[in-house]
Amino acid sequence: MSATTALARQDIAAHLHPFTNLATHPEVGPLMVTRGDGIYVEDEQGRRYIEGMSGLWCSALGFSHPRLVAAGVKALQTLPYYHTFNHRSNPAVAELAERLLAVAPVPMARVFFANSGSEANDSAVKMIWYYHNAIGKPGKKKILARQRAYHGVTVASASLSGLPTNHRDFDLPIDRISHVDCPHHYRYGLPGESEADFATRLADALEQRILAEGPDTVAAFFAEPVMGAGGVIVPPETYFAKVQAVLRKYEVLLVADEVICGFGRTGNLFGSTTFGLQPDILTCAKAMSSGYVPISAVMVSQQVHEALAANSGKIGTFGHGYTYSGHPVACAIALETLKVFEDEHILDRVRALVPAFQAGLHQLGQRASVGESRGVGLIGALELVADKATRQPHAPELKAGPRLAALAQEQGLIVRAMGDTVALCPPLIISEAELATLFQRLGAAFDQYEQAPRP
Ligand SMILES: Cc1ncc(COP(=O)(O)O)c(C=O)c1O
Numbered sequence: 001m002s003a004t005t006a007l008a009r010q011d012i013a014a015h016l017h018p019f020t021n022l023a024t025h026p027e028v029g030p031l032m033v034t035r036g037d038g039i040y041v042e043d044e045q046g047r048r049y050i051e052g053m054s055g056l057w058c059s060a061l062g063f064s065h066p067r068l069v070a071a072g073v074k075a076l077q078t079l080p081y082y083h084t085f086n087h088r089s090n091p092a093v094a095e096l097a098e099r100l101l102a103v104a105p106v107p108m109a110r111v112f113f114a115n116s117g118s119e120a121n122d123s124a125v126k127m128i129w130y131y132h133n134a135i136g137k138p139g140k141k142k143i144l145a146r147q148r149a150y151h152g153v154t155v156a157s158a159s160l161s162g163l164p165t166n167h168r169d170f171d172l173p174i175d176r177i178s179h180v181d182c183p184h185h186y187r188y189g190l191p192g193e194s195e196a197d198f199a200t201r202l203a204d205a206l207e208q209r210i211l212a213e214g215p216d217t218v219a220a221f222f223a224e225p226v227m228g229a230g231g232v233i234v235p236p237e238t239y240f241a242k243v244q245a246v247l248r249k250y251e252v253l254l255v256a257d258e259v260i261c262g263f264g265r266t267g268n269l270f271g272s273t274t275f276g277l278q279p280d281i282l283t284c285a286k287a288m289s290s291g292y293v294p295i296s297a298v299m300v301s302q303q304v305h306e307a308l309a310a311n312s313g314k315i316g317t318f319g320h321g322y323t324y325s326g327h328p329v330a331c332a333i334a335l336e337t338l339k340v341f342e343d344e345h346i347l348d349r350v351r352a353l354v355p356a357f358q359a360g361l362h363q364l365g366q367r368a369s370v371g372e373s374r375g376v377g378l379i380g381a382l383e384l385v386a387d388k389a390t391r392q393p394h395a396p397e398l399k400a401g402p403r404l405a406a407l408a409q410e411q412g413l414i415v416r417a418m419g420d421t422v423a424l425c426p427p428l429i430i431s432e433a434e435l436a437t438l439f440q441r442l443g444a445a446f447d448q449y450e451q452a453p454r455p
Helices: 007-013 066-078 091-103 116-135 155-160 194-213 237-248 271-276 304-314 328-343 346-364 400-410 432-451
Strands: 035-038 038-045 048-051 109-116 142-146 179-180 218-223 253-257 281-284 296-300 370-376 379-384 416-418 421-424
Touching: 048 432, 066 328, 091 109, 091 296, 091 328, 109 116, 109 281, 116 155, 116 218, 116 281, 116 296, 116 304, 142 194, 142 253, 155 179, 179 194, 194 218, 194 237, 218 237, 296 304, 328 346, 346 370, 346 379, 346 432, 379 400, 400 416, 400 421, 400 432
Parallel strands: 142 179, 142 218, 218 253, 253 281
Antiparallel strands: 035 038, 038 048, 109 296, 281 296, 370 379, 379 421, 416 421
């Protein structure tokens, strides 16, 4: 993985990478991924890796599904581009919108399309502001999200994200957006505090925060059902029921960010179903097209839609949208993805695999180097610690998580280190035998890591 090939040299000379240490990239070099099939990707040297993260939590149907390719080719041959501004539409976007409403976890009225999770969340923020102006509450504009949330990187989405690297030196978050407690019981629960008591404490703190801000100023609360990039944090028991009771009391809208959880990841089509969220607005992306093309969606409730429609009627237009909103090729591939989910019984397959996946995680969680194993459905994580009994984390400069991820890569397995938490989010089409191989490779990486825990 150094600059030994012409492609690597090109990359180093010309490509400004996202979420990469730009200063060390010339030395570290790129992992040049050249092809993919099933749950595997292959690098320039022909080394094959199990993609244990589905890329960035997205390739639910693996890297070579023939029906998605065929749907893309057909769409490109029929109508490679058209827009949806000013009353224009295309068959794929109309059909996809209808299908998304049919599978939504709660009744939703309309679907807006964008190209990424960040754009979907930014669009949701703007809709929330527009909505409150429309209903005559122009002072109700503040938005709450959670520490360690990840909602993306555009100006509003990065502000919603609760991770320091998304804010530092970008002059974020913006004024109207601030953060409340992260619901990670293992890290933030008090000694002896049950999950349910922890959830009560967090819901009480949320209520105090809304009262301190002024209920007439707080517009919305953003939440991932399972927090992804913040470390795969599964909500503690009763958390969302208690939080939603507070939100309803003060007429604060709930946005469910289903960008990772959406489309089967937690064992139901949406994380909102798994954890009982009743969102007013839902954002989704990633697995919606299995990551094959950029597309995201914002679903809005009847109440929100009516206000948006009335206000746009007054102004003359809903002045928001993207050149590629409802792109016919992206919509055709997303539509085919949803059909494959149904035809290949992907949810049933996921549910059948969950016990083996969670057992594999749990087993690794018994190791002395792992403080907590956690997960739901086919998403999970292992948090590395210096001391299992006291939960003492490693010193950040030891880079324990990245070291384990590098050892896994040597074993032919791609996982993701988020600090010292190592995440797994395999393609939903993974077979039982492939899952066993994944855990065998991760176990081998752990063996090496534990033999030499320090660099
Ligand atoms: C929960 C969540 N929301 C939003 C985003 C942002 O999506 P994108 O990178 O497509 O802008 C991500 C990306 O990982 C995510 O995990």
